[in-house]
Amino acid sequence: MLNLSQIGNTSGILVEIIAINEQLNQLKDLDAILDRILTEVRRLTHADAGTIFLVEKDNLKFSYVHNDTFMKAGEINKDIYANFTIPINIGSIVGYVASTGEPLNIDDAYNLAPSLPFQFNKNFDEKTGYKTTSIFTVPIKTSQGDVAGVIQIINARNAEGSSVPFPPDAQVLIPLLANNASVAIERAIMTRELILRMIRMAELRDPSETGPHVQRVGGYSAEIYHKWALNKGVDAKEIKKTKDLLRVAAMLHDVGKVGISDKILKKPDKLTDEEFAIIELHTIYGAQLFAKSTSELDTMSREIAIGHHEKWTGKGYPGQLIDMWSNPPQLGAPKKGEEIPLMARIVALADVFDALTSRRSYKPPWPDEKIIALFKEESGNHFDPDVVAAFLDIFEVIKLIRAKYADSPI
Numbered sequence: 075m076l077n078l079s080q081i082g083n084t085s086g087i088l089v090e091i092i093a094i095n096e097q098l099n100q101l102k103d104l105d106a107i108l109d110r111i112l113t114e115v116r117r118l119t120h121a122d123a124g125t126i127f128l129v130e131k132d133n134l135k136f137s138y139v140h141n142d143t144f145m146k147a148g149e150i151n152k153d154i155y156a157n158f159t160i161p162i163n164i165g166s167i168v169g170y171v172a173s174t175g176e177p178l179n180i181d182d183a184y185n186l187a188p189s190l191p192f193q194f195n196k197n198f199d200e201k202t203g204y205k206t207t208s209i210f211t212v213p214i215k216t217s218q219g220d221v222a223g224v225i226q227i228i229n230a231r232n233a234e235g236s237s238v239p240f241p242p243d244a245q246v247l248i249p250l251l252a253n254n255a256s257v258a259i260e261r262a263i264m265t266r267e268l269i270l271r272m273i274r275m276a277e278l279r280d281p282s283e284t285g286p287h288v289q290r291v292g293g294y295s296a297e298i299y300h301k302w303a304l305n306k307g308v309d310a311k312e313i314k315k316t317k318d319l320l321r322v323a324a325m326l327h328d329v330g331k332v333g334i335s336d337k338i339l340k341k342p343d344k345l346t347d348e349e350f351a352i353i354e355l356h357t358i359y360g361a362q363l364f365a366k367s368t369s370e371l372d373t374m375s376r377e378i379a380i381g382h383h384e385k386w387t388g389k390g391y392p393g394q395l396i397d398m399w400s401n402p403p404q405l406g407a408p409k410k411g412e413e414i415p416l417m418a419r420i421v422a423l424a425d426v427f428d429a430l431t432s433r434r435s436y437k438p439p440w441p442d443e444k445i446i447a448l449f450k451e452e453s454g455n456h457f458d459p460d461v462v463a464a465f466l467d468i469f470e471v472i473k474l475i476r477a478k479y480a481d482s483p484i
Contacts, residue, residue: 090118091251098258102371105154105296106318107262108138111225111255116140118251119210119244121227122237126214127168128223128259133159134168137223143204148310150300155293155474164191168224171211175221177249180209181239207237212249214256222259225252269325275332286479287428288325293475294424294465295324295417301464302420323374324421327382330360354391357383358403365398374417381418382425384409385456390422411458419458423449423465426456431476442473 094114101107112124123141127134139153164170170192171178180186183194183206199206208230214223225248229237270285296317303313331339334356338349345353360379364372384390388410396404414422430440430448446466453462465472 091247091254094251095254095258098255099261101258101318102262102265103318103321104259104262104266105138105321106314107255107258109140109151109314111252111258112138112140115225115227115248115251118247119227119240120231121210121240122229122231123204124225124227125168126223126225127160127172128214128263129162129172129221130159132162134162134172134224135159141204144202148304148313150297150304150468150471152471152474155471155478157478165193166195167192167209167211168226171213171226172221172224175213175215175219177210177212177245179240179245180211182207183209205237208239210240210244210248212252214252214259216256216260222256265322269322272329273325284481286481287432288327289479290428290475291327291421291424292321292325293479294427294472295420296321297468297471297475298420298424298461298464299417301468302416302460305460305464305467319371319374320417320420323371323378323417324424326360326375327378327421327425328356328360329363330356330358330379333359354383355403357381357392358395358398361395362398377415378418378421381409381414382421384414384418384422386411386414386419386458387455390414390456414458416458419461423457423461427465427472428476432481442469 094110098107098110101110108126112126115121116124122143124139125136126138128137129135136156136158137154139151139156141153145151145153160166160169162169162172164173167178167180180194184196186192186194194206194209198204206228209226209228210230211224211226213221214225216222227240227248230240230244232238269288273285273288299320300313300317303316334353338345338352341349357380361376364376364379367373367376380392380395384393388408390409392403392405393408394406396406427445427449430445431442433439446469449457449462449465453459
């Protein structure tokens with residue numbers, strides 16, 4: 075409950091929290107929601123850095139991070155693809171907050187009493203030269219009172235830019251915001267889980283269509299778009315909005331395979347021309363699932379489903395659609411160049427990259443050098459040259475995504 079003696083303009087604060095919640099409700103992807111939550115929490119407290127951890131079984135999973143000292147505004151945040159967890163116990167600061175369900179405010183991380191059950195981990199500071207001073211850590215609680223995660227913000231800044239303790243009003247405001255934000259986080263997790271369940275259905279038909287595969291393609295596509303958009307001078311707000319949709323829509327690129335016969339999808343031998351023509355129909359089946367568009371996400375999902383096997387020079391499939399509902403579908407001229415929607419051109423490259431870098435029953439994974447050489451050769455042929463350039467520019471980020479969503483060992 076808000077403490078009126080600590081926060082003077084209570085109604086204004088409540089209105090702001092409601093406005094933030096409305097903004098969160100417009101977002102689809104979990105990463106976009108975590109980014110917005112962390113942005114708003116840091117804005118309201120003037121915090122230099124922050125991290126969100128989400129509960130995963132008995133651990134806290136590192137899920138999102140900001141650091142103004144090390145990151146330039148608008149650049150790709152490669153640190154969100156770090157892949158590590160912290161046990162939920164009282165030995166660490168975030169573990170203590172997750173275990174107790176109570177906020178924890180620390181004015182000076184380097185002067186904690188030895189009698190405390192937790193201690194500050196200096197590894198990040200020693201590795202990077204960063205100096206952590208003030209830390210405010212709050213649990214994210216569901217409507218049932220369960221801890222779903224932890225928000226930790228670091229180094230409140232005063233007007234001169236110096237690190238100062240977090241003020242009393244932050245200690246009231248941020249837990250309230252965190253608990254309200256938990257609804258958006260739960261919704262995003264449910265959305266992602268529903269998509270992965272759809273993918274598991276497709277995996278029953280096509281063993282290559284796995285959860286890690288679609289999460290990699292979604293991550294690759296989002297970050298390739300981000301770099302493409304930076305190169306084109308796209309507004310930062312538009313970049314965030316599009317990434318939010320693209321990460322989700324890209325995961326659904328091959329959902330139309332549920333309409334293809336097992337005899338073809340699981341055939342160990344080379345497909346005949348007739349069988350390959352049937353495989354090509356998965357792009358149309360996927361588009362049919364999103365034909366009655368009710369949102370921007372539906373529209374983008376349809377464009378990606380129908381267009382992610384098109385080629386820049388017009389030699390892909392299925393080409394222009396005259397009637398997708400006829401049997402067989404009526405097709406027109408090939409699509410080429412910018413006739414292919416941008417998001418489909420991006421997913422086309424992301425999907426091919428993941429196929430080449432993944433192990434299959436009929437081939438080992440290609441080495442990165444061979445894939446990069448192929449993509450340079452296919453720039454302006456199979457792939458949009460600007461998309462290839464963006465991919466090559468962020469290849470270090472691509473490798474982090476691949477590692478984070480690696481296939482389970484056989």
